[in-house]
Amino acid sequence: MGVDQYLFLLNSLKWTLILSAVAFAFGIPCGLGVALMRTSDSTPMRWLATRWIDIFQGTPLLMQLFVVYYGLALLGLKLDEWSSVTVGFTLHASAFLGEIWRGAIEAVPRGQTEAAHALGLHYWSRMKDVVLPQALKISLPATIGFLVQLIKGTSLASIVGFVELTRAGGIIANINYRHLLVYGVVGLMYFCICWPLSLWGARLERKFAAASR
């Protein structure tokens, strides 16, 4: 493998990271919205959020990307590959983060919300000041775990023609026929990104477990 091929891989790794970061960044507010709806007092809101989560958890990510790409085109909204996969991964992240944070919100002891009620705090203050800071801390290991899944999941973006790390590897392997070497390098690159994140998540989990003992 030549230097320019390695550079091509590194450049594509950049797109993998950008796509992950953007989907995660948009996924955070959307996921927060899903989690708040899922835990709200309003039955229609809860219903809507529950179905949203069900749909994304019950179908393959690949299908979700297809539906966004071809479905939006069918509705007359022709997005380029970049926008399409960004929308697809953001929606995907909103559902998964929404479910992770729902669990975390519900794990905050009831007494906390009760004290907030007794202090006369309204919904936004109860959430922003009391519940969410504790919930987000509880959810941090699972949230990092999802980020790792998301980074690996972006390899599916190649299916609609978006060139990220996996796709770049495919292109190079088709030229030099050294599939094992190329995909070995590609895998190593994913590993170098994901492994430290996983370690960090596991460390936080141990730390929180020790603190709650």
Next chain:
Amino acid sequence: MTQTRQAAPMILMEGVEKWYGQFKALTDINLEVNSGEKIVLCGPSGSGKSTLIRCINHLEPIQKGRIVVDGVTLGHDTKSIDAVRRGAGMVFQQFNLFPHMTVLENCTLSPLRTRGLKKDAADALARKFLARVQILDQAEKYPAQLSGGQQQRVAIARALCMEPKVMLFDEPTSALDPEMVKEVLDTMVELARDGMTMIVVTHEMGFARQVADRVIFMASGQIVEEEPPEQFFQAPKHERTRKFLGEILRQH
């Protein structure tokens, strides 16, 4: 009829019924608490003591009857609930301090959010009440760094920062190690001396003798007996009260 106008009670409960689904937790509760009065509420576990005081600030909605707090009739609307909650401070058995906030932040949150105080004013208010429960020196610490007794005193200060008309205590010393009970009770006695209207769910009978104007005994969701402490302890009228007092005294 006399002309002296009877002041409206600070808390009025009339024919209150409370159901948890199919389970009737409160039956025909009638209670009047005047301004400055101190009520001790006792009774066996599961008799509805917590439920009763939690209905007063609408932590639990009621199905029947009427609750009026400082002239505001409690409805299901935000306006009346807000008004009642701002006038009633509550202290819980498990303290329920916010663990991610310092002692000072715990105390300033409600003044900042519900009364629109500026940070300086809220800080000053919090420091005043922290000094009053003698824990000002811990203001910058987090709850987990304090002992149980200290945490409960912070919880009292936090409630006082709303400058409430009434304080509701739900077994404030039950979760404490024995050696910390006294510091919390002393704080409450002092509060009582300053004229606060208080309803205290507790089995600390010494406290009841010392500060209560009336002791109320509850069983199975009903008020069984309501007496000044002398009568309550010396000549309880009901068999269930006698039995309960016998058990309490045996434990202590």
